[in-house]
Amino acid sequence: xxxxxxxxxxxxxxxxxxxxxxxxxxxxxxxxxxxxxxxxxxxxxxxxxxxxxxxxxxxxxxxxxxxxxxxxxxxxxxxxxxxxxxxxxxxxxxxxxxxxxxxxxxxxxxxxxxxxxxxxxxxxxxxxxxxxxxxxxxxxxxxxxxxxxxxxxxxxxxxxxxxxxxxxxxxxxxxxxxxxxxxx
Amino acid sequence: xxxxxxxxxxxxxxxxxxxxxxxxxxxxxxxxxxxxxxxxxxxxxxxxxxxxxxxxxxxxxxxxxxxxxxxxxxxxxxxxxxxxxxxxxxxxxxxxxxxxxxxxxxxxxxxxxxxxxxxxxxxxxxxxxxxxxxxxxxxxxxxxxxxxxxxxxxxxxxxxxxxxxxxxxxxxxxxxxxxxxxxx
DNA sequence: CGGCAATACATCGTTCTCGATGTATCACGT
DNA sequence: ACGTGATACATCGAGAACGATGTATTGCCG
Numbered sequence: 001x002x003x004x005x006x007x008x009x010x011x012x013x014x015x016x017x018x019x020x021x022x023x024x025x026x027x028x029x030x031x032x033x034x035x036x037x038x039x040x041x042x043x044x045x046x047x048x049x050x051x052x053x054x055x056x057x058x059x060x061x062x063x064x065x066x067x068x069x070x071x072x073x074x075x076x077x078x079x080x081x082x083x084x085x086x087x088x089x090x091x092x093x094x095x096x097x098x099x100x101x102x103x104x105x106x107x108x109x110x111x112x113x114x115x116x117x118x119x120x121x122x123x124x125x126x127x128x129x130x131x132x133x134x135x136x137x138x139x140x141x142x143x144x145x146x147x148x149x150x151x152x153x154x155x156x157x158x159x160x161x162x163x164x165x166x167x168x169x170x171x172x173x174x175x176x177x178x179x180x181x182x183x184x
Numbered sequence: 185x186x187x188x189x190x191x192x193x194x195x196x197x198x199x200x201x202x203x204x205x206x207x208x209x210x211x212x213x214x215x216x217x218x219x220x221x222x223x224x225x226x227x228x229x230x231x232x233x234x235x236x237x238x239x240x241x242x243x244x245x246x247x248x249x250x251x252x253x254x255x256x257x258x259x260x261x262x263x264x265x266x267x268x269x270x271x272x273x274x275x276x277x278x279x280x281x282x283x284x285x286x287x288x289x290x291x292x293x294x295x296x297x298x299x300x301x302x303x304x305x306x307x308x309x310x311x312x313x314x315x316x317x318x319x320x321x322x323x324x325x326x327x328x329x330x331x332x333x334x335x336x337x338x339x340x341x342x343x344x345x346x347x348x349x350x351x352x353x354x355x356x357x358x359x360x361x362x363x364x365x366x367x368x
Numbered sequence: 369c370g371g372c373a374a375t376a377c378a379t380c381g382t383t384c385t386c387g388a389t390g391t392a393t394c395a396c397g398t
Numbered sequence: 399a400c401g402t403g404a405t406a407c408a409t410c411g412a413g414a415a416c417g418a419t420g421t422a423t424t425g426c427c428g
Contacts, residue, residue: 003222003385005414024376029321036317038187038282041416046377048414069376069422098221099283107319109336118336133220135291137213151358152293152302159351166346170339177335187415189384208406225386230407232384253392253406 003094006087007034007101008048013076013084014108016058022071023049033107034100049074057083088112088121096124119178126171129164187278190271191285192224192232197260197268198292200242206255207233217291218284233258241267272296272305280308303362310355313348 011030015021023046030040052058057080060072076084088105089112095101102125109118134142135156145157195214199205205213207230214224236242241264244256260268272289273296279285286309293302318326319340329341 003414022376027376032317032321033319036281036319038278042377043379043416043418044414046379051414069424071376094222103319103340106336106340110334133216135217135220135287137216150294151361152290155351155354155358156287156290158354159347162350163343163347166350167339167343170342174335174339187384206406211406226407227386227388227409228384230409253394255406 004044005048006092006095007104008040008044009052010084010087010101010104010108012045012048012052013057013080013087014104014111016074016076017081017084017108017111020073020075022063022073024071026074034104037100052080055083056080084108085112089114089117091121096121097128115178115182119175119182122171122175122178126168126175129168129171135160188228189232190276190279191218191288192228193236194268194271194285194288194292196229196232196236197241197264197271198288198295200258200260201265201268201292201295204257204259206247206257208255210258218288221284236264239267240264268292269296273298273301275305280305281312299362299366303359303366306355306359306362310352310359313352313355319344 008030011033012026015026015029026049027040027042027045030045034040049058053060053074056077058074058076060074063071063073088109091101091105095105105121109121112118112121132142134144136143136148136153138147143157145154145161148154148157192214195217196210199210199213210233211224211226211229214229218224233242237244237258240261242258242260244258247255247257272293275285275289279289289305293305296302316326318328320327320332320337322331327341329338329345332338332341
């Protein structure tokens with residue numbers, strides 16, 4: 001499984017769980033989710049849809065196109081639903097650490113109906129964020145923003161720290177809510 | 185030029201501008217910069233080095249390995265320096281919008297000695313961050329965190345907003361400094 | 369009425385990615 | 399003496415990414 005492929009496929013499965021829709025529609029949603037950063041080429045999306053169809057995860061039925069060419073409306077199969085849940089419940093480490101993939105996971109995490117499983121993922125992310133790490137090292141020691149003279153590199157570290165803190169505080173709040181929901 | 189390839193090559197050129205070094209060393213630096221998120225496979229890095237060597241952007245000289253196998257110490261050629269400056273001065277839009285690529289640019293922006301050219305890039309990024317955009321849309325209207333009920337999707341928007349604000353404030357501060365430096 | 373943009377999908381070929389595997393050396397523990 | 403792990407690089411093959419290009423329809427503007 002190629003790296004972006006996994007993310008793209010998760011997004012396809014997730015959006016189709018939201019609602020059956022055709023490729024062009026999917027493309028726009030994916031462009032918003034992961035692609036206001038880096039657009040998905042059509043020649044990447046359509047083969048991905050075919051892969052998933054061939055794997056029996058989704059089915060297509062052709063509709064006369066509203067306003068244009070005929071549409072292939074895509075629907076998740078039962079296996080598709082199962083596979084989505086599997087991918088949400090047991091993500092690879094990269095899905096936790098890579099921000100793009102993590103956001104993709106988050107976007108569909110509600111489809112994993114179990115609050116405990118959801119909390120488990122948030123805790124994995126929290127553990128990752130708490131591990132001391134940097135973009136720059138001196139030997140093995142991670143450099144903090146204050147130790148870097150280059151203003152641009154310092155900017156990277158400053159921004160990353162702000163993000164990290166915002167996310168940690170969100171994680172704590174959300175974990176509290178999830179735990180409260182589990183308790184009653 | 186494949187997408188990741190551009191980023192990887194920029195990182196190689198940039199780190200070699202910092203100091204001549206061998207592939208294994210590069211790999212660790214790149215892993216820290218872009219890869220505490222997603223590690224670079226050796227079978228991706230070494231071919232990339234070869235591409236750049238073949239293009240005349242870097243030269244290698246073999247050294248008896250300290251502690252292990254012989255090293256190929258890599259050095260930027262004159263064309264390598266020129267190419268690095270070219271890539272820093274005229275990045276594609278994706279380099280501005282994709283956070284990973286933007287951070288890679290930032291990491292080496294100091295090598296673009298001209299403060300005006302540096303400021304120009306920061307302004308492009310600022311313009312991108314100020315454009316209203318979201319991860320989720322209702323029709324054409326970007327949804328704000330408050331309008332999303334799903335706590336996980338709301339988290340995405342909350343975190344993204346915090347990041348965006350931290351970065352904008354850093355951008356403003358840094359642009360002021362750059363302009364002050366230009367004025368005298 | 370002509371052209372252009374948007375909708376909607378498809379194919380092709382080049383280039384890149386990456387896991388698997390291999391080779392070789394040194395350090396360190398046991 | 400032996401295995402393990404780190405250092406350091408290389409090759410191969412399957413598969414994925416993407417730009418270019420094509421096809422077809424509808425709607426709108428001038």
